[in-house]
Amino acid sequence: MAGAILLLIGAVLQITRWEYAPYLYTLGAVMFGYVQVIGGRYDGTNFIIKRLRKQQIFGAIALVFTGVLMFTMKRNEWVVCLSIAAVLELYTAFRIPQELEKEKKSL
Numbered sequence: 001m002a003g004a005i006l007l008l009i010g011a012v013l014q015i016t017r018w019e020y021a022p023y024l025y026t027l028g029a030v031m032f033g034y035v036q037v038i039g040g041r042y043d044g045t046n047f048i049i050k051r052l053r054k055q056q057i058f059g060a061i062a063l064v065f066t067g068v069l070m071f072t073m074k075r076n077e078w079v080v081c082l083s084i085a086a087v088l089e090l091y092t093a094f095r096i097p098q099e100l101e102k103e104k105k106s107l
Helices: 002-015 021-039 047-072 078-106
Strands: none
Touching (some): 002 021
């Protein structure tokens, strides 16, 4: 939760060009990504859930890459990467629980 809050605050403050905003964002993205990768393990055989987990991990990597873009790019190119990551994270946040529920009912 702290990572998500730092991520959000860093993204909002980056728009104002505050010099420490990329640091806050990147710290939050690394914390959030770590929880996404380690916390949501799936050891089953459902292909759909495995695909969704890969998309979720790709979204977490894209969030961290957005932090890199904040440091290296001087304009707002980072917004495109953040948008892609947000769509992936939002999609998988809804679809993974649905698929897990389907799997639970079929067993």
